[in-house]
Amino acid sequence: MLSFLAYAAILLAVCLLLIFYLAPRYGQSNILVYLTICSVIGAFSVSSVKGLGIAIKGFFAGQPVLQHPLTWILVITLVASITTQINYLNKSLDIFNTSLVFPIYYVLFTTIVITTSIILFKEWVTMTVVDIIGTVCGFLTIILGVFLLHAFKDMDVNLGNLNLKRKCRK
16 A cells, blocks of 8 residues: 555646646647646546445445445545646647547556556566566557557548558569
8 A cells, every 4th residue: 555655646646747847848749748637637537437436335335334434535636636637638638639639648648547546455476477568569559459440540441452562462
């Protein structure tokens, strides 16, 4: 738990630095500033949702989760993080092209959330090396696929074009 608190403190410090120092100076010209804020804050929202899911499960099992302060901390964290994410995502979408925003946001958000999940829930402790390599390769494949879809979405490639180019080379 101490490792997660240190990680969360680092994320919060990075986020505050981005919001109060870098965003006013470079947010209008650098797409990574606003999207990094969204992604870092996303780590808190996903962790809060997962914790609230556990609390809801405990509530229906008859546990006194509403009296526990952690439940309310998670609710407040979730509301604050989602509000901040939406704010900075909208700022990013107002300034930059949507076809650039979403793939970059997807990759940053997913990477930070997976890292957070690894640290907080220690989900990879029981995985074998082969399972870890497979998971990482799958994640990299998804990132590459998202990049390729957005990088080549405006190209007119079809079977007719490919056959025509092959005939021209002969």
